[in-house]
Amino acid sequence: MPFVGRARELCQLADALSRPPVVVLIEGEAGVGKTRLLHELTSHPLSTSHPLPACHPMPVGRAVLTGRCHPMRFPYGPIVEALRDACPPRELNPVTGALRPLLPEYAHLLPPAPPPLSDAHVERHRLFRGVLSLLEALCPVTLVVEDVHWVDPDTRELLSFLARCLPDTVGLVLTYRAEDLRHPVAEVLAHLPPHIDHAELSLAPLDPEETALLVKHLLPGSLPGSADLWPLTGGVPFAIEELARMLAEGREPGTPPALRDAVLLKLESLPLAARRIVQAAAVMSDPVCGKTLAGVAGVPAEQGERGLAEAVRRGLLREWTPGRYGLRQPLTRQAVCESITPTVRRRLNRRLDAPAEPQGTLSPREEQVVRLAADGLTNKEIAENLFLSPRTVEVHVANALHKLGLTSRRQLSR
Ligand SMILES: Nc1ncnc2c1ncn2[C@@H]1O[C@H](COP(=O)(O)OP(=O)(O)O)[C@@H](O)[C@H]1O
Ligand SMILES: [Mg+2]
Structure with a gap:
């Protein structure tokens, strides 16, 4: 499959990984290309067709071990997945024997399991040291942990431990979606000793x-x-x-089914107020202020504000211009619109059409109609856009003109 753009990010990543010990964070929304970027760098590092002949290639022979965090958050799941693909050398530190129960695939290649310890904390520390020691023995190696927004608590602590003790031959890469992250991934970077470098990449959508x-x-x-x-x-x-x-x-x-499912899953996971705010934003054609959204969503102002913040944090809504919010992508809007049940849609539409207080200001629906009229759309076009009858649009235009003290719709675009 073709790979486009990302020249700068590939270079930054290659550069950072060529100088271990280093911790690299790659942030970006779902589907933006975090996995693909790593794949491009690590699977054909010296390819002559690579778009970046000038930047540092991945050193030849550097192993890349990848583990993914899973929404089910299996303890140590991503680390086990990554280490499972390792080829352990013969001479290993006895402490790596602590990994035998986690890695039955090649337990016979590991030293004997050390005797159990009475203190669970001490045992855990020994396990962490086992992972560290195995990584050191695999030198040089890049450990990639993908989708850290789903990290389990044990792996999270192990990653913080590894980052602080990273051997000179190891690079650690973490990818994540900021919108789904509950715990700051920055904690992995906190208290890094000065000799351990770090880099942060943020992947934006393609232009x-x-x-x-x-x-x-x-x-x-x-x-x-x-x-x-x-x-x-x-x-x-x-x-x-x-x-x-x-x-x-x-x-x-x-709306492509896979995208729709991802959007709906995210929408479902939101608290009710936030979900209603997103649905309200989806039925409006243009970005609007939080107060209007809360009004159309039918949630009290305070809950509306919290819901709005959550919907933005989770990457469903975006602040398009200062104070005005809308769905992040037209396809997301379409997916949300399609999922609104007839009852909820009726309620949203009723509030959208409700006269605004105080007298003289436009209702959310009138604002919507006025904005489209100001863009030069005819009543018929506005009606098609907003799924209304032309007659309803005509009434909204007339009311809006009256409230604004105007006599002709042409005056709207001035
Ligand atoms: N720069 C790119 N050029 C071409 N295809 C890309 C690019 N980035 C991502 N893709 C493709 O888009 C899809 C999603 O990318 P992926 O790396 O899985 O996203 P993420 O890991 O951020 O969720 C994949 O099929 C991938 O091959
Ligand atoms: Mg990915």
């Missing part, structure tokens, strides 16, 4: 040109609707791939 390039690779013949997927996908490669697949299969460009 419009990169998006177009990826679409060109994915859909070589131009298909109807493939011209510009950037506004719909927000440049998130996963969304681009999914949408391109739908187009290639001749389907209408709707």
